[in-house]
Amino acid sequence: MSKLLRITYCALFLVLLSGVARAAEPAGLTIVNTLAANGGEAYSLNVQSLLVITALAFLPGLILLMTSFTRIIIVLSILRQALGLQTTPPNMVLAALALALSVFVMRGVIQQEQQQALQPYLAGDITFSQAVAAAEPPERAFMLAQTRKEPLHLFVDLSGKTYQDPQHIPFTVLVPAFATSELETAFQIGFLMYIPFVLIDLAVASILMSLGMIMVSPTLISLPLKLLMFVSIHGWVLVLGTLANSFK
Template sequence: MKKFLLILFTASALIIFADNAFAQQQQQTTIPLPKIGIDVGSSDSPKDISVTLQLLLLLTVLSLAPSIMIMTTSFLRLIIVFQFLKNAMGTQQMPPNQLLAGMALFITLFIMAPTWNKVNDEALKPYMDGKITMDSAYNKGINPIREFMFKNVRDEDLELFVSLSNMPKPNSRNDLPTYVLIPAFVISELRAGFIIGFFLFIPFLVVDMVVSSVLMSMGMMMLPPMLVSLPFKVLLFVLVDGWNLIVGSLVRSFNV
């Protein structure tokens, strides 16, 4: 019994000493982490307040970035056409919506590259170098985007929102507010996407009608026509190099 207690006491002492040594070693090798916090207090410098407001404005813009990208770029027309194409072919989950959205995103980057390069050269770089103020950077940065929207918006849609805003008729495009231009551009893009989607439906609708007529003439009414026509629609799309035609036509449809 005494031997057992002696062994137990020795083992406990070794465990305690080893734990203390490991704790000391871990304490010595601990990497200090920075503490980040946001405090609300008084400031004697107007510059500190200005920097804080700029940071809050930047966070707000970043949170709205997806909506801004959808509503002011070519993304809207692209994703509408791709969804119409998917519905016209009748392929339930192929291609996936994530793939269509990713393809629309990168084609948007390709189409908008000249516009965003202007924004970077005329507004972002001078502002980051401290050569211009935030107000000047905003005015210079929004101009290329406004120019892109003006090139692709319909005059009828602009007139609609000008009349709905009860504002006097602007003498030039520079007098037209951006909050009037964006919704006009959005419905113009919706109209263009729906028109292209209508023409995409026609060849696939013809295939469906031909397959249905053949099945009815053969007395195979229990066989779903959509199931039979799907391979023929996929084959037709591949033979005419459909992705090349559609993406090429979409890119050329924008005035950049």
């Protein structure tokens, strides 16, 4: 799993830095020069290196926005609230589970990027620009397949440009459209998943009210019932399986 995660980060790193590399590479501007006193050797820091170092701070968040992680973590968080559990499972467990499922969902994209871009680049067969160009199509195809028309049209209109083919849409437009679509899909799945637990809460509250037990909190009775129902129907298997199949 750790090797697959490293491959994921390396492959997506090539895609995320495409705009940075393309913008900075032609210029080749040098912003820092230092002349050694004895040998006269010059050390320079160009714009491309500076932008790459700066991009590293935003890399984890950008990677998560370009994968299935957003939808999965939101649905799992809604599930925890629907069960009535505040801190169980912990946030770290949910994030780790969402990350593992994201790697599983995107294994096809990761394999394509590894074969087409990462391995040739590490072997020295292609340049960085060629590796970026080879890594873009699998990631772009994944995001376009999951992006809804309304968010995509919205951000295309906000960009003020027109594109004849979705394949020509830049990542600066595609990434926010994809993230917005993931939010919509996650909330739809969460709403449908929330309904059975709400019905249990309403049933327990009605029964307690009819018995005159108005001082007893409905949560005290409904929580074990919801946990019993969730475990008896293998809820985690159903939820994770539904999330994985939703990307197909």
